[in-house]
Amino acid sequence: MLRSMSKSKPAIQATSSPRQAAYTTLQRLVNSDLHADDLIDQELSHNQLQGPDRGLFAELAFGVLRRQGSLDHYLKQLVQQPLERLELPVLLLLRLGLYQLRYLDRVPSHAAVHATVELTNVILPRAKGLINGVLRSYLRQQESLTLPDPAQQPVAWLAAAYSLPGWLAEQWLQQFPQSEAAGLAAASTEIPPLTLRVNSLRTTRNALLERLQAAEFIAEPCRFAPEGIQILQRCQITSLPGFTEGLFMVQDEASQLVAHLLAPQAGQQILDMCAAPGGKATHLAQLMNDQGCVTATDLNARRIRRICESAERLGLTSIQAVAGDALGNDYLEGMQFDRILLDAPCSGLGVIRRNPEAKWRLTPAEISRCAARQRLLIDAAAARLKPGGVLVYATCSTAVEEDEAVIKDFLSRNPEFVVENGAQFFPEWADLFDNSGYLRAWPHRHGTDGFFAARLKRIDR
Structure with a gap:
């Protein structure tokens, strides 16, 4: 088994075997820019997996990525022999089998071994x-x-114990004491809840909770977000009561807080x-009572259609979705806005519990590339903001380079901007804001995705 782990195309199509489906999904992800959840949804849409097998398939695919x-x-x-010298199918099969043995109590050991060997007989018989x-x-x-000694090799220990690439383990140990870095790493391997944002223009949180509970869904209100469930x-998602009626949007709790931090007002001109x-x-648009205008831009025309579809389902008419390059010279030329939200494209380190494949694709160099683009984007945002206006910069990253460092650099070059302490506007969320007034949500502290947001005001001189 001495072949290199080169990119290979999946040999297996949709199947009624959850283990074979998990193998196919993991294989397709190698050297791919696709997301695991998209591939899992594709597999489930074939409807060849039924009942408990659907859950086992998702558990195996996501679980191997989380614990890789x-x-x-x-x-x-x-x-x-070194793992990098194993054929890719062999390594994926070993991970699948070992995941069942180590992390799935409900699968008997003999059954996990037998099923993995039988799958090997389908995929690569000579490796049985x-x-x-x-x-x-x-x-x-x-x-x-054994695991590395946490006292002697803290980075190696954190990486091995909580399934992190070494560079990320080192980064989190620089940001936190070892015990808290371990808490963050542990939380990032857990299965996150599905979080909804209630469409308050059509219903209330209590009313939707009652409908969900009446339909025997286990649901509870979020801790921070007032519209969150x-x-x-x-x-x-499409099976939940109220989906077709536009009573909710799927959105993590930390992500929901960002719109509140911008605090748009009815009648204003807003840019996302x-x-x-x-x-x-x-x-x-919901917070503005659908009065005013939210100009929503994105590079990708296909993704713009998704914005329009969501707005239509929720019954919102104040959103104008436009395809455009925010770094282009003619981007929204001549337009100025009362408030701007820049949820900047980032590494996604704060959402690796949802997208576990990302931590194996990212590198420190990629984070630096994200930060360089983010500095350009916040400059472009500032150029479109009216005097006296508010700009919120946000990422779903835990990296200081993408967050505090971007704001520090921006403020050093733009003295007409100041940071507004979010805790002064939202004292009930005091636990979410640091000493600089930045919003910092953490999986291990708040049960949300990892999120950063800064509220900046342009001084009217």
Whole structure:
């Protein structure tokens, strides 16, 4: 098994086997820019997986991605050759089998080994002996497998124990004490809840909660977001009561807070610069009572259609969705806005519990490239803001380079802007704001995605 892990096309199509479907999904993700949740939804849409198999498939695919670093750490102690020299199918099959043995209590060990070997017989028959041998070795040796010493090798320990790339483990240890970095890493491996934002122009949170509970969905109000509801079980979004009626939008709680921080007023001219898929744009229109204008722009025309579709389903008419390059010379030429939201494209480190494949694709160089683009975007936003106006800069990143450093650089070059402490506007959210007045939501502290937001005011001189 000495072939390199080169990109390969999936050999398996939609199947009634949850393990085979998980293998196919993981294979398609290698060296791809596709998202795991999109591929999982594609597989489920074939309707060849039924009942509990649908849940097992999603658990296996997402679970292997969430725990990949830990799985590989243990595999290195079980496989006699370097993992990078294994054929890609062999490595994926080993991860699938080991994930079931180590993390799925409801799958008996003998069944997990047998099912993985049988799948190997379909995928790569000559690897059956290796797969069977490694998984049975794990069962014999699991108590003797070790992690790095957290005192002597804190980065290696955090990476192996909580499934992180080494560079991210090092970054979080620079931001937090070891115990809190571990808490953040642990929270980032958990399955996040499905969070809804109630369309307050058509219903109330209590009314929608009652409908959800009457339909036997386990639901509860969010801690911070006043329109937020968490669904505490797996479900299809389109099957939820009120979807076709436009009573809610799927949106994480931390993301919901950003529109409130901008605090748009009815009748104002608002710009959402990087608006797709439309969660924040529709929230802004909702907070304005659908009075005024929200100009929602994005580079991709296809994603612009998603904004329009969401606005139509929610019954919103104040959104004007426009395809455009925010860094282009003719971007919204001559237009000025009362308030601007820049939810800047970023590394997505704050949402790796939702997109676990991202942590294995990202590099420090990619974060630096994101930060360079973010500095250009915030300059473009500032050029479109009226004197006295408010600009909110936000990312779903945990990286200081993409967040505080971008704001510090911007303020050093634009003395007419000042930071407004969000805690002064939202004292009930005091726990969410740091000493600089920036909003910082964390999975391990607040149960939300990781999010950063700064509210900046342009002084009217």
